[in-house]
Amino acid sequence: MHNLKEIRKNFDGFKKGLKKRFVDIDFDKLEDLDKNNRELIQKKELLEKEKKDISKSKDKSLFAKSKDISENIERINEKQKLIQKSLDDILSNIPNIPHNDVPEGKNETDNIEINKSGTIRKFDFTPSSHYKIGEKLGMLDFDLATKTTGSRFVFVKNKLALLERALSNFMLDTHIKKNGYEEISPPLLASEATMFGTGQLPKFENDQFEVKLEEGTDRKFLIPTAEVILTNIVKDKIIDIKSLPMRFVASTPCFRKEAGSYGKDTKGMIRQHQFYKVEMVSIVEQDKCSDELERMTNCATGILDLLELPYRKMILCSGDMGFSAEKTYDIEVWLPSENRYREISSCSSCSTFQAFRMKARYKDQTKGTLYAGTLNGSGLAVGRTLIAILENYQEKDGTITIPKVLRPYMNNLEKISLN
RNA sequence: GGAGAGAUGGCUGAGCGGUUGAAAGCACCGGUCUUGAAAACCGGCAAAGGGGCAACUCUUUCCUGGGUUCGAAUCCCAGUCUCUCCGCCA
Numbered sequence A: 001m002h003n004l005k006e007i008r009k010n011f012d013g014f015k016k017g018l019k020k021r022f023v024d025i026d027f028d029k030l031e032d033l034d035k036n037n038r039e040l041i042q043k044k045e046l047l048e049k050e051k052k053d054i055s056k057s058k059d060k061s062l063f064a065k066s067k068d069i070s071e072n073i074e075r076i077n078e079k080q081k082l083i084q085k086s087l088d089d090i091l092s093n094i095p096n097i098p099h100n101d102v103p104e105g106k107n108e109t110d111n112i113e114i115n116k117s118g119t120i121r122k123f124d125f126t127p128s129s130h131y132k133i134g135e136k137l138g139m140l141d142f143d144l145a146t147k148t149t150g151s152r153f154v155f156v157k158n159k160l161a162l163l164e165r166a167l168s169n170f171m172l173d174t175h176i177k178k179n180g181y182e183e184i185s186p187p188l189l190a191s192e193a194t195m196f197g198t199g200q201l202p203k204f205e206n207d208q209f210e211v212k213l214e215e216g217t218d219r220k221f222l223i224p225t226a227e228v229i230l231t232n233i234v235k236d237k238i239i240d241i242k243s244l245p246m247r248f249v250a251s252t253p254c255f256r257k258e259a260g261s262y263g264k265d266t267k268g269m270i271r272q273h274q275f276y277k278v279e280m281v282s283i284v285e286q287d288k289c290s291d292e293l294e295r296m297t298n299c300a301t302g303i304l305d306l307l308e309l310p311y312r313k314m315i316l317c318s319g320d321m322g323f324s325a326e327k328t329y330d331i332e333v334w335l336p337s338e339n340r341y342r343e344i345s346s347c348s349s350c351s352t353f354q355a356f357r358m359k360a361r362y363k364d365q366t367k368g369t370l371y372a373g374t375l376n377g378s379g380l381a382v383g384r385t386l387i388a389i390l391e392n393y394q395e396k397d398g399t400i401t402i403p404k405v406l407r408p409y410m411n412n413l414e415k416i417s418l419n
Numbered sequence B: 001g002g003a004g005a006g007a008u009g010g011c012u013g014a015g016c017g018g019u020u021g022a023a024a025g026c027a028c029c030g031g032u033c034u035u036g037a038a039a040a041c042c043g044g045c046a047a048a049g050g051g052g053c054a055a056c057u058c059u060u061u062c063c064u065g066g067g068u069u070c071g072a073a074u075c076c077c078a079g080u081c082u083c084u085c086c087g088c089c090a
Helices: A004-009 A011-019 A027-057 A060-092 A130-137 A142-148 A158-178 A192-198 A226-234 A286-307 A353-358 A382-392 A404-410
Strands: A112-117 A189-191 A220-222 A237-239 A246-255 A274-284 A311-315 A327-335 A340-349 A360-364 A368-371 A373-381
Touching (some): A004 A011, A011 A027, A027 A060, A112 A286, A158 A382, A192 A220, A192 A226, A192 A353, A226 A274, A274 A286, A340 A382, A353 A373
Antiparallel strands (some): A112 A311, A189 A220, A327 A340, A340 A373, A360 A368
């Protein structure tokens, strides 16, 4: 969320920054409400002062007057709270302002490739899709998931289940031992406030799975990504600057409704309601965001390098970025069956956007109390990594060669085959 | 599920109707001392919001939301969370 105080200082700059996002915001209304709000606050404070003075004087003759003032304050307060609420409603639905580096563009077609890495394998047969391979091996079962649960779920079985687990462990180990992240095994449910903190609420409620609880109790949601719960570790906190940067990593299931993606990637496990993802989160001093984003992105691509999977790095255009992001790199892995790259990781700097929502701050010696910078990135999406391995490491006979770095995690198994 | 106890600043913790934004300690920052460091001593140190070019100033905030009162951290009600005991269950 944006700080109204900062917006006020440079309203035109604010408008201009958001123009890149192609969002429809009633700026005039925002400005009006703010002006109105401040007038009411001033009125209220004047009366409050008067009341306070009477109370301090303990002069009984003034008590009746004080009561009058109280009523007056109450009236103004009602009005002011209403305006404040409209103001908050508008503000909490405004996305982050794109960083200067971010190219202007409408949608994913305007994203820009930064570089490619790895070699694309030449097949002497037509490469099969991951779901065909998986089903033939009897280790991916979509029909069974439909029976027990519904669409967009999958049973991963046998050696592929082991591969999935191996991938999680391999990624976690790498980020923990090599990249300095602290391992976390977090709750998979998040409160409403937590979901607000990272920006999933209020605007994207439709994408979230909410858990049904007794009426009147606080709402809870299945996390759509560990980013939500890891980032909120610093919610409502004044962080000791010495503990920055903080880096967390977790492997968790993620739950998404995928509303509005009907007909998109209906086959296979590219787009599921539930999937495992290894997520990295960094909390940094606010001026360190850009450096940390590069570092984090390298942590993500490092995994692909080790797995020897070909990929490319994209910078997202303004129109394709997530709500809370100021700058995002997508890492796309090569999928032979589709003959194209598909997203396998997304690393974003959210500048102070989430920190302001969460009230996550630290004290800087010269600059006072500052909002922290928050970053998140997949390192990597485990389900999609599984797909990439199935497709890139498939052999003509339907078997899968296991990448060398994963073998220690799979009892030194070298190949996945029917037997 | 039954019975209690509690929630105060970065942390620990006092206060339980009237300059209490809040004692004390720790942490942190500045200084004196020291060859340097430690210790000791002195000083500083909450956040959010409003006004002001600024110095500064005002308001709010002691879990959240209501209420009582001229006045609430302190009393009442509701909610959230934490802890202890009993029961139940991984």
